[in-house]
Amino acid sequence: MKRFSGWTLASPATLLVVIFLVLPVLATIATTFMTPAGPFATYTSFFGSGFRRTVLWRTIQISAITTIISLVIGFITAFVVSRAPGWLKSILIIAAVFPLLTGVVVRSFAWLIILGKNGILNSTLLSLGLISEPATMLYTQGAVIVAMVYLFVPLMILTLAGVLESIPDDLIQASASLGARPVATFMQVIFPLAVPGLIVGAVLVFTGSFTAYATPQLLGGEAQMVMGTLMYQQAMVTFDWVSASTIAAIMVVITIAVVLLMTRIARRLNPMAV
Amino acid sequence: MTNKLHPALIAFTVLVFFFLVGPLVIVIGSALSDTTYLTFPPQGLSLRWFENIFQISAFRRTIITSLQIAFLSTFIALLIGIPAAYALNRYRIQLPGWLSTLFILPVLVPELVLGFSILKNVAAQFSAPIFLSLVIGHSLLVLPYVVRVISASLASFDFSIEEAAISLGSPPLKTFFTILLPNVRSGVIAAFILSFITSINDVSISIFMTGPGISTLPIQILAHMEQFFDPTVASVSVLLMALTVAVMAVVERTLGLTFLAK
């Protein structure tokens, strides 16, 4: 009876996910193996194309760089936020939550204004005499990375601030009472305890960057095509749905592999979960 | 703690927050410019670009569509997500472990893949209306937020209260509404807000589901940007930010903002 009622309550959500997510996504992946040219033809053609290999490699590169920069900025900032007095902490958290709740289009658009040929950065540099003619900043890998970092730093700050706050003050005081200087406390107590949080943050940023669409589309354009923009182009511009499905399958596999690998590492590193 | 922070750390943090807030200030400034091109600092102050939004019918239409989709999908996600979260917490031992993983799949699977798969295998396959496909896609997109937030508030809920109510003669369904829901009220509000904002801002699913006469606001913004580089987009962005501020104010009133940091 109870078993029945548990399933009854969970079934509408379960059905929605199974029917409209699991099955369609599996179907998308399945079709890539069912082409007339053989089961792996679409993959050999994907990896056989120099252009597509470049796109995949560029996407990995952009995601990795974005992840590393976001980790460093996010961790330092989160550390300061977690040590800030109450009122200041609230303000800083609001300042981090607000961009997070602002859409990706708006946030990418902001960088379009800043980095454009007649954008603020160029006009500032020109008026300072640092450059003599407007520099091309849009549609470069740098532009995409800056905007992606901008996208993910708030998420990183909030994730890591939560992790750092959950480290009991007692431990930091115990460390000091045993003679550890602040830097030693940071390196030997705070950092090791934050590693699982850093891994979670890294997974969020890497998978988010790897599958991003709007930001690379706006700031990278055709010149900096990544997996997301390539997939959209195949699906909606050239209507090559088999090719789009192949890209989708590769994105799913890489995303899930990263998540599984990192959560496994995080679990191994998390001593609290003994 | 008497531990002082190193001045360099503080300076770094100030720069980071400047980096976080600055670009949004620039967007607001550009929206107020009186020029026909995007510029910052604004030259001349004017609200005419805000008027312009409502003169363009595509914006008028997509704003309404986006609001409809956001409300509908949030409502559906709450309707099925609250019972699911309840079942996961209350009948933990009876339900299989993979069920909670199933409910976070929509954040695990790349949104682009989800959007494309719904287009290919639902909308195209069964010629489902685009509006319906959008609602399905967005409901899936926000379901994990609902399940996660409600589960978090149920984690601290003492289910023996519920049993106490039932032992005092309250029927189970009534107990759900009179005992359980009031105790997870803040969770429901938070779930609603997160879902609504997520839906309103979505690009990666909606981008695959546009058709004649139907699209969402973020997609319309992208389309507009391809043709024009005037302050209209900045104005729409400011409208979206204002919506976010309004929502944050509601959260602050009801729950305190630190709630969102969890």
Add this chain to the structure above:
Amino acid sequence: MTQNLSIQNITAHYGTTKVLEDLSLDIAEGELVSLLGASGCGKTTTLRLVAGFLEPTSGTIELGGKDLTRLPAHQRNIGLVFQNYALFPHLSVADNVGFGLKQRGISGEDKAKRVGAMLERVGLAHLADRLPGALSGGQKQRVALARALVIEPPLLMFDEPLSNLDAKLRVDMRVEIRQLQRANGTTSVYVTHDQEEAFSISDRVAIMHAGRIMQLDTPEVLYQRPANAFVARFVGFENLIPMKVVARDGAKVTAEMAGGVKLTLGLEHFGAIPDSFILACRADGLAVTDNVNLEGIPATLGLRTYLGRAYQYQCETGAGLLLANGPLTRPLDIGANAKLVPVPEQCTILAPEAEA
């Protein structure tokens, strides 16, 4: 190696709230002094000030003649044992114990030897490689103790170290702590809200209230001769009877309480008796007798409870409700008239309380 601790005229605030007021405390080398009081009395604040986690508004803290007041916590060299153990969850038992040695640049063989010897002493050598998460509460507390002791600090401080353990383990652990402390001769400060724990473990106990020390003395003196009404109530004097002297006759003093009852008190027991005072005694110090001809406080007996060693009575008297004990051989009934006779050896004289 062990040193005396001297706290002079410390005042401390949390924000604008004053939490310690002009507190002074001297602890001799090798002595264990407990700070005892209810939560919010300032005992933990005192400990945190000495540890260096808080700065006093004014006053000085000296250890072995060296001023610590403005020294950062990590330079103070004080062993601390925390209520929640505060073991580093990512380090093994051995690494936890070795943490302080590592900070002092002690490594390799030397460190391993000292850690091993210390774990041996607390009986945990076999758990050296475990993570703290896998230990029981008692084991965690032993690791915390070992970690604080291994750095051979001149001062050890305990912050309610046993409050998370069950009753039986608490008694065992406090004996163990006392033995280790005695053996090392380390000056110690022990913060607790448990009177029995404080009295059993300490050389001297400071009873604290509202940011002040109400009395600092040996457990024996505190228990038998509290210095004021607050301490008297704290250590379990149920009966505090305000009295006024009405006649003095050589070694005898006659005093009157509310309701007009007069008692004759001998100076040989009480020393000097001021004109206005409080007669304080536990229920044991008021003997119930049905011989109404004896000199004592006339009472009507109320509820009787069985204590095992005596019967205890709720007694209605002219001076209000008093608690008194009577012999097991003669249980008396509710409503009986009786006399309550103070036992001079178990009574003490206190200054009257200031009007609130």
